[in-house]
Amino acid sequence: MNANIPQSTKMSAKSPARPGVLSGIRVLDFTWKTVGPWAPRLLTHYGAEVIHVERAGGWDDHRYNAAPSIVSDEPRAAQLPGMKKVYADPQFNTVREESAAAGQGPGEKKLYAAPYFNTLHHGKLAISLNTKNPEGLKLVERLIGVCDALVENFSGEVLSSWGLTWERIHELNPRLVYMSLSGFGHTGEWKGYRSFGPTAQAQSGLSLASGLPGKPPAGWGFSYLDVMGGWMGGLALIQGLLKAKKTGKGFYIDYSVTEGAMTMVGTYMLDFQVNGRRTRRPDFPPGNRSIFPAVAPHNTYRTAGRDRNGQNWWVFIACETQPQFEALCEVMGQPGLALDPKFATNEARVANQDELDAIIGSWTRARRRYGIMQRCQAASIIAAVVQSAEDRVEYDPQLHHREMHPIINHPEIGDVPYEGYPVKMSRTPAFVHGRAPVLAEHNGYVYGELLGMSEAEIASYRERGVI
Amino acid sequence: MSGVYEGLTVVELADRRNQWAGKLLSDGGARVIQIEPIQGSPGRWCGPFVDDKVDPDRCLDYWWNNTGKQSVAMDIGRDPARDLLRKLLAGADVFLESTRPGTLAKLDLDYGAVGASKALIYASLTDFGQDGPWRDLQMNDAAHLALGGQMSSSGYSDPAATPIGGQGHQAWHMGCAFVLHGITVALFDRMTSGEGQYIDVSIHDACAIGTEAAVPQWMYYGSTMYRQTGMHANAKRQPPLQLPTADGKHMIAVMQNFGPRVWERLIKWMDEKGVTGELHDPKYNDEAFRMSEYRTGNVVRDAIARLIAASNGEECFHRAQSYGISWGLVHACEENYDIPHYQQRKYWRSIEHPEIGRAIPYPRGPVACDEIGIEPRRRAPHLGEHTRQILQGDLGMNEKEITALAASGAIR
Numbered sequence: 001m002n003a004n005i006p007q008s009t010k011m012s013a014k015s016p017a018r019p020g021v022l023s024g025i026r027v028l029d030f031t032w033k034t035v036g037p038w039a040p041r042l043l044t045h046y047g048a049e050v051i052h053v054e055r056a057g058g059w060d061d062h063r064y065n066a067a068p069s070i071v072s073d074e075p076r077a078a079q080l081p082g083m084k085k086v087y088a089d090p091q092f093n094t095v096r097e098e099s100a101a102a103g104q105g106p107g108e109k110k111l112y113a114a115p116y117f118n119t120l121h122h123g124k125l126a127i128s129l130n131t132k133n134p135e136g137l138k139l140v141e142r143l144i145g146v147c148d149a150l151v152e153n154f155s156g157e158v159l160s161s162w163g164l165t166w167e168r169i170h171e172l173n174p175r176l177v178y179m180s181l182s183g184f185g186h187t188g189e190w191k192g193y194r195s196f197g198p199t200a201q202a203q204s205g206l207s208l209a210s211g212l213p214g215k216p217p218a219g220w221g222f223s224y225l226d227v228m229g230g231w232m233g234g235l236a237l238i239q240g241l242l243k244a245k246k247t248g249k250g251f252y253i254d255y256s257v258t259e260g261a262m263t264m265v266g267t268y269m270l271d272f273q274v275n276g277r278r279t280r281r282p283d284f285p286p287g288n289r290s291i292f293p294a295v296a297p298h299n300t301y302r303t304a305g306r307d308r309n310g311q312n313w314w315v316f317i318a319c320e321t322q323p324q325f326e327a328l329c330e331v332m333g334q335p336g337l338a339l340d341p342k343f344a345t346n347e348a349r350v351a352n353q354d355e356l357d358a359i360i361g362s363w364t365r366a367r368r369r370y371g372i373m374q375r376c377q378a379a380s381i382i383a384a385v386v387q388s389a390e391d392r393v394e395y396d397p398q399l400h401h402r403e404m405h406p407i408i409n410h411p412e413i414g415d416v417p418y419e420g421y422p423v424k425m426s427r428t429p430a431f432v433h434g435r436a437p438v439l440a441e442h443n444g445y446v447y448g449e450l451l452g453m454s455e456a457e458i459a460s461y462r463e464r465g466v467i
Numbered sequence: 468m469s470g471v472y473e474g475l476t477v478v479e480l481a482d483r484r485n486q487w488a489g490k491l492l493s494d495g496g497a498r499v500i501q502i503e504p505i506q507g508s509p510g511r512w513c514g515p516f517v518d519d520k521v522d523p524d525r526c527l528d529y530w531w532n533n534t535g536k537q538s539v540a541m542d543i544g545r546d547p548a549r550d551l552l553r554k555l556l557a558g559a560d561v562f563l564e565s566t567r568p569g570t571l572a573k574l575d576l577d578y579g580a581v582g583a584s585k586a587l588i589y590a591s592l593t594d595f596g597q598d599g600p601w602r603d604l605q606m607n608d609a610a611h612l613a614l615g616g617q618m619s620s621s622g623y624s625d626p627a628a629t630p631i632g633g634q635g636h637q638a639w640h641m642g643c644a645f646v647l648h649g650i651t652v653a654l655f656d657r658m659t660s661g662e663g664q665y666i667d668v669s670i671h672d673a674c675a676i677g678t679e680a681a682v683p684q685w686m687y688y689g690s691t692m693y694r695q696t697g698m699h700a701n702a703k704r705q706p707p708l709q710l711p712t713a714d715g716k717h718m719i720a721v722m723q724n725f726g727p728r729v730w731e732r733l734i735k736w737m738d739e740k741g742v743t744g745e746l747h748d749p750k751y752n753d754e755a756f757r758m759s760e761y762r763t764g765n766v767v768r769d770a771i772a773r774l775i776a777a778s779n780g781e782e783c784f785h786r787a788q789s790y791g792i793s794w795g796l797v798h799a800c801e802e803n804y805d806i807p808h809y810q811q812r813k814y815w816r817s818i819e820h821p822e823i824g825r826a827i828p829y830p831r832g833p834v835a836c837d838e839i840g841i842e843p844r845r846r847a848p849h850l851g852e853h854t855r856q857i858l859q860g861d862l863g864m865n866e867k868e869i870t871a872l873a874a875s876g877a878i879r
Binding site: 021022034042046116118119179183184185187188189190192193194195196198199200201202203204205206207208209210211212215216217218219220221222223224226227228231232234235236238239240241242243245246247249251252253254255256259260262263264265266267268269270271272273274275277278279280284285286287288290291292293294298299300302307308309310311312314315316318320324377380381382383384385386387388389390391392393396397398399401402404405416417419420421422423424425426427428430 | 471495512513514515517518519527528530531532578595596598599600601602604605606607609610611613614615616617618619620621622623626627628629630631632633634635637640641644645646647648649651652653654655656658660662663664665666667668669671672673675676677678679680681682683684685686687691692693694695696697698699700708709711717718719721723788791792793794795796797798799800801802803804807808809811812814823827828829830831832833834835836837838839841
């Protein structure tokens with residue numbers, strides 16, 4: 001472990017939020033897992049104060065994905081008191097019970113800041129709060145009084161079981177915007193249904209829109225709807241704050257991730273309504289080919305080399321215009337191909353796509369993927385390496401130039417690279433300003449400064465297990 | 468219904484990259500004037516078309532992505548049209564464009580040239596942003612999914628099989644989400660400052676942060692992900708979670724905790740189907756044991772696979788959900804039209820289409836919220852449908868001037 005890293009972090013009495021266009025906006029963040037945390041996190045880039053509440057005994061499970069890391073040393077026993085390292089795999093989300101059993105209390109012991117937790121919660125404040133305790137719920141009510149927005153992604157019944165119906169929330173703070181973020185929304189006969197990103201991807205039709213014809217769906221190899229779903233949730237939150245700024249009145253936003261997802265496949269829904277064409281059909285999805293418009297070539301092609309896991313390397317190539325195809329034939333050293341009746345027009349190329357793909361594939365097979373991309377792009381042909389995370393982090397000159405992997409210091413694990421934020425604004429720049437908070441780091445600021453409690457009061461709440 | 472963008476005027480330079488963002492502004496109540504080339508937006512020519520007949524006014528992808536917009540067709544490469552655009556921008560709140568970096572500077576329409584109206588929010592959504600070594604590369608949506616990392620994680624467990632990028636222009640959607648973040652935050656700021664600003668969003672940057680755990684896994688653990696059929700890529704190969712049902716569909720049996728109540732119901736369901744096998748062994752009553760086995764072994768997973776194989780998809784989805792299990796059924800998007808849940812939530816918006824002589828149901832916006840009010844309000848415009856109206860009404864031109872411009876080919 002890096003000697004410069006402090007062994008303990010004192011509870012901070014200050015807000016870490018940097019000045020920004022959303023300075024003065026305070027968000028009470030009851031989100032967990034993945035899709036929820038993204039939404040309010042996106043406001044931290046503009047200076048909003050996002051207070052992430054971790055429930056005493058139910059700490060956010062993304063904190064627990066502890067495993068040896070290559071940017072710090074392996075977490076030591078001191079960092080992992082009594083922890084079982086069973087959750088090295090980010091998608092196993094059941095650690096809550098075991099961590100509670102491990103008997104950690106807030107402020108006593110430091111928890112290793114797990115990778116994805118850093119991504120999801122950077123720039124936020126962290127407090128602990130026992131919502132199973134009536135006094136804890138009173139504190140939630142007081143926090144609602146001092147915040148501009150409240151976000152949660154629990155199941156539908158959770159907040160109302162705390163007595164926090166929309167009517168009650170609105171009564172506590174008439175200016176507050178409350179957004180619930182759920183798989184299927186908080187009304188309708190499925191309101192009690194539960195969902196992870198892949199559930200919503202499946203139900204919305206997004207999973208079926210990815211794959212090779214005649215094969216099972218390939219779907220999305222990550223929770224697209226936790227990521228994009230979270231971004232759309234973050235957008236709804238900013239939209240809500242904009243509207244509330246105009247009217248001075250709070251309101252309720254019922255965000256269903258599945259409904260949001262259907263707006264990402266709207267074209268296919270209209271195709272069904274108008275032409276009766278279904279996405280459940282033998283030639284759909286078309287792999288990496290393009291149907292609307294039908295253009296060829298438009299596919300991934302195997303290149304020389306394999307990744308660390310033995311998976312082949314690939315490059316994507318597409319010609320959307322005749323000059324692009326003629327240029328590709330030149331680049332491949334086969335100018336005659338552009339004159340062959342089988343490939344001379346786009347229509348012919350689409351009809352003979354299998355044969356064309358085989359020709360291109362045999363050209364790419366022995367060549368290096370970045371070399372292919374460079375030669376094609378130099379001739380104005382669409383070409384892109386299928387880049388892994390390693391490729392993007394280590395070699396992508398564009399992401400490097402745009403500073404998409406900034407380094408931020410974290411008191412437990414030292415300097416840590418993060419994922420950046422892709423909006424560049426001239427007058428009110430967005431920034432990646434903060435690491436993820438350590439457990440209960442901002443109890444002092446939130447309970448002391450914001451709620452005006454004395455140190456003795458805070459200590460008493462802690463002793464009684466309220467915070 | 469008054470949308471969050473009510474009262475705003477947006478000028479959008481027609482492009483397939485930005486049109487979904489313009490749609491959500493329009494659906495949110497903004498007046499969106501789309502400036503199209505004389506031959507129409509590229510978005511009008513991609514299909515699918517009504518009855519599969521190529522017609523720029525009957526492209527369904529254009530219909531979906533341009534609800535409620537107004538269309539002005541003009542050739543901004545020519546002086547008179549460029550001046551008209553400049554005048555429209557002088558009265559606009561937001562300018563949304565996706566031209567190749569440098570293009571608008573050559574036309575004297577870059578931010579420096581038209582930002583004189585201090586309140587203008589000028590948003591550029593481009594493939595790579597306004598700077599950097601890859602700025603001028605040729606891209607499309609699938610190329611972004613390749614370069615941005617989505618493909619690398621998606622596809623099939625067979626290591627020889629190609630990575631897959633999903634359909635539906637999802638890279639552009641990711642870019643649009645962030646350009647809307649920027650625009651909305653700029654509007655928030657402008658309420659106080661009175662000033663607009665320039666916003667630069669790169670689709671590649673957006674995609675690059677959109678692969679969930681892949682980047683943190685590499686950065687912190689040095690792990691490379693395996694693609695796995697229908698499920699998350701992972702640093703280790705895992706048994707399948709996308710499982711076939713009795714009626715030829717697929718369940719996504721997401722990993723999750725099976726607490727005592729859920730487990731009891733799951734076992735009862737398995738008993739009913741006769742697939743429980745050795746899960747009757749009392750050792751599986753211990754939650755820690757069964758969860759550990761589920762995570763690392765095959766006994767629980769195999770029983771789940773047998774259960775799903777013995778059940779029909781819809782039965783499987785509803786029973787699992789009623790037991791508190793978050794499994795999902797792989798639906799086709801169009802199958803959602805028949806689901807009462809979405810009807811109960813009033814998710815569909817009926818939009819009149821004189822082109823086909825009837826109204827068709829469109830999905831609402833992402834959120835159910837009257838105050839934000841994002842929902843399709845009117846059909847997409849026909850090519851140049853509002854050219855005359857806007858030249859007369861907004862720019863005060865007379866019939867004669869407009870006719871002369873049209874005759875010169877500068878407008879349509």
